[in-house]
Structure formats: structure tokens, C-alpha cells
Amino acid sequence: MNLAIDIGNTCAKLAVIENGQVVDFFKTDTLSEVYLEQLLENFPDITGAILISVHEDSDAPIEALLRRRLGRFIRFGHGVPVPIRNGYATPDTLGADRLAAAVGAATLYPGNNVLIVDFGTAITFDFVSAEGEFLGGNISPGAATRFRALHHFTRKLPLCELIDREVFMGRDTVSAIEGGVVNGIVYEVEGYIRDLERKYDGLRIIFTGGDSNFFAKRVKKPIFATYDLVAYGLNRILEYNAK
The missing domain is CATH 3.30.420.40 (ATPase, nucleotide binding domain)
Known part of the structure; x- marks a missing residue:
């Protein structure tokens, strides 16, 4: 079971995924460590997480929590391998959510x-x-x-x-x-x-x-x-x- 987190301009979206299917979905204005801890307690089978965020300077505690609690963690951005070819001329400027x-x-x-x-x-x-x-x-x-x-x-x-x-x-x-x-x-x-x-x-x-x-x-x-x-x-x- 995996956790996908997308922290955008106006809210954070969290999807719990099992066998390639979204089994639960949450949306919150502000993603706090307390909120995330509670979610992980509610879904103890989550073993991996991936995060994208437009607030790279302020979500370090969230990243640290995920790295500490889970066996697999990726902060997705430029340089992380993807299973499609990227034909964008400036891949380092491409929004992670778009890719x-x-x-x-x-x-x-x-x-x-x-x-x-x-x-x-x-x-x-x-x-x-x-x-x-x-x-x-x-x-x-x-x-x-x-x-x-x-x-x-x-x-x-x-x-x-x-x-x-x-x-x-x-x-x-x-x-x-x-x-x-x-x-x-x-x-x-x-x-x-x-x-x-x-x-x-x-x-x-x-x-x-x-x-x-x-x-x-x-x-x-x-x-x-x-x-x-x-x-x-x-x-x-x-x-x-x-x-």
C-alpha cells in the first residue's frame, strides 16, 4: 500500500493506493505532521510514499516524517526516473504535477x-x-x-x-x-x-x-x-x- 501526496497552491491532496487503485482520498487546506501521523496510523499497511510540493522550503518536517516512518520514500522532481519519455525542452522547469x-x-x-x-x-x-x-x-x-x-x-x-x-x-x-x-x-x-x-x-x-x-x-x-x-x-x- 502506497501514499501519494500532492501539495499544491491551495490545498494538499493525499491518496492511499493499493494494487494500483486509489482506495481512499483526502484533501486538507494545510498538511500538518499531526494530520499525517494520524493517517499513517489509520492505514498501517502503507509502506511507501511519494511527495510533490510547490512549497519546498516549508514542508521539510513532512518529508522527514515520511522518511522516518516508511521504508520507501521519493520526493518527486527533476531527475527522478519516470516510465515515459519526456520531450519537454526544459525538463528542469516542468512542474512535477504536470509530469x-x-x-x-x-x-x-x-x-x-x-x-x-x-x-x-x-x-x-x-x-x-x-x-x-x-x-x-x-x-x-x-x-x-x-x-x-x-x-x-x-x-x-x-x-x-x-x-x-x-x-x-x-x-x-x-x-x-x-x-x-x-x-x-x-x-x-x-x-x-x-x-x-x-x-x-x-x-x-x-x-x-x-x-x-x-x-x-x-x-x-x-x-x-x-x-x-x-x-x-x-x-x-x-x-x-x-x-
Whole structure:
């Protein structure tokens, strides 16, 4: 049994994985040593862990705890071997979560061309070829980032958020902002899908991240939406390096 930890910009996500499947998933605003100790006590069969974090300077106690308690531990980052080819021109600048998601996509859909759309603070569009090579991608502002930018950089526009309603053309300022952000993202995603389908046969599409289910309902394509794609990739990397 393994533990995959992804400490991001707004929260920490922890997945307990057994036989390649996520059996439990936790999300916390702040990952403390006490929280982690309790989780390890609740799952005594965990013997390995892998960690990625955007807060490298502040999570040393978490890393020390995992190294002390478990037989196998990897802090995933540049230089750790992965089971796919990395075609990124500057691999040392590639976010560990993006590469882990690419490994997760290749694990779920081996031998397929896969587009990964990760809806978070930023929206990332990443592509893994059927030959098992990460070919890069693009980074765009996420929904919450777009809402905050409109509010912050204008004098009168209110701060809005994702609301589960359909807006095509807004009839007031709030609905105009909601429709502009949501429809803009939908059209952006559908444009990537359309262009990639023209170039690559049998394209698979994976949505992941906090807003993935919201947009999966609005993009008119067969989509596999999963909140734990990065966890699958991290687990595969941990097992790959255990061999």
C-alpha cells in the first residue's frame, strides 16, 4: 500500500493506493505532521510514499516524517526516473504535477494519444503520444484566476465565482462575467480538442483538477474525468523506481 501526496497552491491532496487503485482520498487546506501521523496510523499497511510540493522550503518536517516512518520514500522532481519519455525542452522547469499527470495518463491509456486538461489555479493542456512520450503543453489562467483578475484590474466589476447554471449571453454584469469566463474556457478547451483530433487518431481526453467535473458537463466530447490522475502517476513512478 502506497501514499501519494500532492501539495499544491491551495490545498494538499493525499491518496492511499493499493494494487494500483486509489482506495481512499483526502484533501486538507494545510498538511500538518499531526494530520499525517494520524493517517499513517489509520492505514498501517502503507509502506511507501511519494511527495510533490510547490512549497519546498516549508514542508521539510513532512518529508522527514515520511522518511522516518516508511521504508520507501521519493520526493518527486527533476531527475527522478519516470516510465515515459519526456520531450519537454526544459525538463528542469516542468512542474512535477504536470509530469506526474502525464505518467498517470499513460498508465490509464497505454498506447493511446491523450490530452490532459487540468482545471486548477491554472488550466494546463498537456499531451502524451501513443508512443509514450510527453510532448509538452500550454498553461492558461484557471476559472478562479480569471474571476479575480477581472475584479482586481477593473474599478467596478464584482468578484464572481463558478455557478452551476447555463449562461450564453449575460443579461446583467454578474451573468456576463460568469458567461464570459465559463464559455471562454469551454471554447478554449474545445478548440484544443478539435485541433488535436485532426492530427492524432483515437484521441483520449482526461479532465482532472478541482473544476474538472464542472467543465466535463459543458464540453461536448467523450471525456474521462478523474480527480486523482496525479496520484495514479505518482504511484506508478514510485513503483517504477522500486524495481
